[in-house]
């Protein structure tokens with residue numbers, strides 16, 4: 001889809017054709033079987049792995065941190081799988097996210113690819129990071145139990161530092177788990193120079209990194225390299241935490257940095273009536289379509305606690321890539337306004 005050496009125009013034309021073809025094919029299939037059924041979500045190859053992932057996936061942090069109750073998570077995850085999503089991403093330290101996922105869809109394990117992250121524990125009395133080989137192996141064992149499965153599709157090191165990566169013990173633990181058949185593939189979840197080092201090390205099958213309209217460092221720093229080396233790429237924070245929804249500085253600390261960046265970026269689509277426009281040309285649609293069209297991106301894991309979001313977000317992505325001029329204006333604005341410390345947010 002995004003061949004090396006293609007010009008931006010060719011890339012956009014090619015991807016637009018693919019999106020519309022996928023939508024057309026899905027719509028045709030839907031018409032013959034069930035007039036009310038929405039077109040299928042686009043699937044993409046996940047790097048050099050055997051996985052074909054739907055472009056929209058499930059980010060599991062919110063259900064843990066926001067304390068979604070089990071009936072809501074049951075509804076949320078089953079709605080997501082029914083909408084055609086086939087990636088669920090979580091982490092041991094997202095409070096009880098793994099337990100909730102295991103309970104909600106453990107019985108549908110064959111319907112999705114399960115990604116988690118290791119290296120932390122939320123279990124007292126040892127809460128916090130542990131990047132030793134034994135610590136990583138124990139973290140993965142706990143995840144298997146909580147997720148009610150024998151094997152995870154992808155386990156990622158959860159944003160350890162460049163120094164920890166260079167020390168190598170955490171990587172040894174991860175590769176040992178792969179050798180033991182506890183995980184089929186291994187990845188690094190993180191940003192900036194640590195992500196670059198991880199790709200160059202040749203040890204990982206996948207990279208999870210922040211990619212969105214407020215976080216574009218990776219577009220030149222790591223995405224081309226990840227594509228060249230054949231890593232599957234998961235876009236985390238893909239809708240920039242939807243920070244345009246806040247009229248004033250958010251009380252949620254996690255959203256503050258992107259909100260501050262957005263004030264300076266002052267994109268047209270995030271300032272006027274488009275902030276609340278729920279069409280593909282509103283703020284949410286433009287932000288997700290921007291992330292989805294970055295070369296090498298396989299899947300966007302959007303976080304939510306709302307069961308109705310999956311159908312809405314799938315519909316936004318079905319609109320396909322942004323027009324070239326709009327995409328290029330978002331890149332140009334970023335290049336003009338971004339500061340040296342606007343590095344990838346973990």
Ligand SMILES: NC(=O)c1ccc[n+]([C@@H]2O[C@H](COP(=O)([O-])OP(=O)(O)OC[C@H]3O[C@@H](n4cnc5c(N)ncnc54)[C@H](OP(=O)(O)O)[C@@H]3O)[C@@H](O)[C@H]2O)c1
Pocket residue numbers: 058059060061062089090117158159189190208235236237238239240241242284301302303304305306309312313346
């Ligand atoms: N270091 C790491 O490894 C790391 C760090 C951060 C995130 N992650 C992963 O990435 C996933 C996603 O990150 P994230 O949740 O921080 O960021 P995100 O997906 O960019 O933002 C999620 C927020 O966007 C809102 N939203 C979703 N769809 C929307 C729509 N159509 N219109 C308006 N608002 C919408 C959600 O609110 P509603 O509840 O209203 O839908 C939610 O508050 C996480 O779950 C986690 O799996 C990993």
